[in-house]
Amino acid sequence: MSKSVVSPEKGFNRMHSRDLIFNSLAQTFTTGHNESIVEEVNDYSYLQRMFGDTRLNNLRMWAVILIVAFGTSIIAAIIDISAYNIGYYKKIFCQSLENKYLGFLAWTVISIIFVCIGTSLGYFLNPDVDGSGIPEIKAIISGVELPRFLLWRTFFLKALGLVCCSASLSIGREGPHIHLAAIIAHKCLKIHTFKGIGKFKAFCTQIFQASVTAGVAAVMGTPLGATFFSIEITASYYVVHTLISSIACGVICAVILNVYHSIYLTEDFSHGKNYVDYNYIDLALVSILGICCGVLGVAFIKTAKTFTRFRARRAILFLHKRFRYAIFVAIVYSTACFFIPTLSYTAKSVFNELISEKELHRDWSDRTVINLLIYSFCKPFVTALSISVQIPFGIFLPVLDSGAAFGRAFGYLANYLGGSAHASFYAAIGGASLVASSTHALSAALIIFELTGEIRHVVPMMLSVVISCQIAKNFELNIYDVTIQTRNIPFLPAVRKDILYQHCAREIMEPVVSLCVHSTLKDLKPCLQYEDGFKIPIVDLSMCIVAETSARRIKKYLEYSIETFTIDAIQEVKQEIKLWVNHQEYNPPSITTFLGEEMEIFLSSPVDFTSRYFSLNRDPLSVPESTNLSKIHYIFHMLGLMKIFVTQHSKLVGIINRENFTAYNK
Incomplete structure (x- = not known):
């Protein structure tokens, strides 16, 4: 693996290697089936397995929305009750002191303690606890990948930090509640029963939009206002036909909030005002x-x-x-x-x-x-x-x-x-x-x-x-x-700047690191430095893109290759291979001749791109280097992509990442 791949041999047909990998992939996908791919596509049962039963998926989606509504309402009530009691008893304690200046000192010290607890959660445990949460959810709905933002650890730490800081500083709660609702939604989609709808972006987007409504409704108790608020803050990414699910989620949260109010668990807004007419x-x-x-x-x-x-x-x-x-x-x-x-x-x-x-x-x-x-x-x-x-x-x-x-x-x-x-x-x-x-x-x-x-x-x-x-x-x-x-979140606004119409992809693309269809295990080493979601293109000898995979998949395949590598002195060799994986350079003289030879055998083994560990995308999106940046903006905006490959005469020459494009757009 390298930034520059070996130049094509004379008389080499560049379509040949692409056909080889496609044929091998087709054989992999049809293994265990009596019918061919073409025959299966003509069968409705294949499409049903591929897309799932729509009616069943809708029921699953509504089940997730109900869980989000109930879960958000419960955590909102717990936070509201806890924060109110902290503030109430803090005030009672400070007022009980005879000297008002001593009461002020006690009030200040208690506030400092709770604020330090709240800010330490993001410093020592998880930085995604800090902030509102609405900007990140807005970016996630638009297609930005923020995996650490939706962890259970983030959920509990954010709730604890909000309780500590609500009674000590002048802050609201609608943003953190939206964040908490989104985490509940994300974790529901990881449950085996609902994992099927998690594969469809339309269902995921609809559920996340409903979670925005749930977060606001759980605080304000206003389902319609919360729904339209979620439409406005998610901008053009809101899918309007999902309105009914968002309103339903908001209504459930509002009803549960009214139940809490009726039994005097939480504080309520007053209703039924009769103002004098205006002129x-x-x-x-x-x-x-x-x-x-x-x-x-x-x-x-x-x-x-x-x-x-x-x-x-x-x-x-x-x-x-x-x-x-x-x-x-x-x-x-x-x-x-x-x-x-x-x-x-x-x-x-x-x-x-x-x-x-x-x-x-x-x-x-x-x-x-x-x-x-x-x-x-x-x-x-x-x-x-x-x-x-x-x-x-x-x-x-x-x-x-x-x-x-x-x-x-x-x-x-x-x-x-x-x-x-x-x-x-x-x-x-x-x-x-x-x-x-x-x-x-x-x-x-x-x-x-x-x-x-x-x-x-x-x-x-x-x-x-x-x-x-x-x-x-x-x-x-x-x-x-x-x-x-x-916070430098890679979110793209719907409105394009005039400068985008004056430049093309060639001017902002970056060098791209790629794998060749004939790569060996040694060529996979540079992929380990990237985050799990980073996409690695796979090219033929003429630098034409034939597929792409993720860095996480490459790491999985490398781990699998190490575990299945069977030779003499296996434990020592495996240990040396793992050391090689964790360091930048491979230095054979640093180990024995025998181990060095065995490692060379291992590292020179060809990569099997048909392995199930790769899960290749055979149709990665690419644009010519002369493509106007306004068109690239439109692609990022509408498809929610994180990167686009750039080609010159069908050959891979660079990549445009969403983060860099966002910085350029600013």
Whole structure:
């Protein structure tokens, strides 16, 4: 194996070796069958075995969706109850201390302990625990392979980290719950009963899209809003005809969440608001509110991006260590809660109070408008600071509270300008508008309609939401796409940049490492340096691609070859071969002459590409080197590929990986 393969011999027919490997593969696939491949294709039973029974697969898919809905609801309730009790008893303990400064110190120390536990999980055990989870799920649905992101270890660590940090920092939970739901879905597809549908990308995509709905519905209890939110954040990758499964998954989560609320296990949103009717002046004021929320949303995204980049680039020298930065943020947030007590309230209780027509709590009542404005500006700031820490986090509920506080303050001022609507009317609109500007999701309005049970104000609500969302889109990416850029996730947006129309594949392709159809076991050594999912092309002597396999398959075949290699002094030779596998270079003089000769016999053995360990793809996708990059973007975008081979006159000359193409597209 090498980057340059032996040049073709004179008079060699380049189709000959391709025919040889195809014929041998055909013999392998037909072994044990009386019929030929052609005869089997004409038989319906062959197609049924290949694609499976559609009706049975649909039942399996619905079974997986039910498991995802129930599993997500249960873990959401456990996290909600645990986080609420930690925050409640922490507050009770600190208030029981006679000296308020001693209580502040105790509050800060407890917060630091829990934040350090939360950030240590990603540092010592699994880095995929950190972050929201929505950007990664968005990338997975688009075809990006992130295998470590969907492990059981990630599931339990993320749940534990979310519990520890929810009561100590200003974070939401919708992102981590989407991540947890996706892990449940992925593990269900690994069960033997459901493994059949895991082979079909359409079923997998449908189940992952339903898991996004389940994650939001398990937090908010709004199945329709959660479904349309999942459509918006997964962009053009959403398959619309799967809408019914997502809605069903959201409804199940919402029903289970209502059961928990009815037995007082978890905190609930208030429903059934009756706002005073609005007039034409309120419509004009709502437009101004939308503009303000759009600007505030852009400021929040830029602030969060700035804090994250400062932490990642170590711009603040004395805070560049992971735990030191987490402790600093915990102290800042605890100090803010000491001077602004409303920041320590739970997100649902704050929202319920702000959209209520009743008078606000005494912590708000003194200089109400000023306190609301202070909260509406400080809450996004501490939220942006909190999500810059390497912990599990979400942003929906903190941003919703910030917008509701700003809207309530705006509503009090609107009464002096001729508006007839109650301040709670503006609070609901402000919350939806700020969420929409931060996430670029208009479904925030639908979520508010479901939370409040009030739909008569759809016109002013949508007016403000559309204005704020459009302003934010003009100035900044949404918070999830910012995370994708920050973490260098190879996600491709649907919109192509103009630069892609001016360049071709030749300009960005990289050298490719390939195997020849006549390769020996020694040529497999360089494949061991790649990750399991990396694709290795197989070429004939004229460099024409005839098949591809993965690095994991090559490792399996090499292990099998070592175990089946039977000679004298077998244990010593096997040990030397394993040492050779684990090192870059092979040095025969370093071992005895006998072992060296036996190893040479082993390493010079030809590779059997018809072995079941390879599972070859005989039709790898390739493009000519003159292909426009806009077309390559379309191929990556629609097919969800991780790499494309590049050819020149049908000969392999390079490869374009999704990661490199994504970086170029930026």
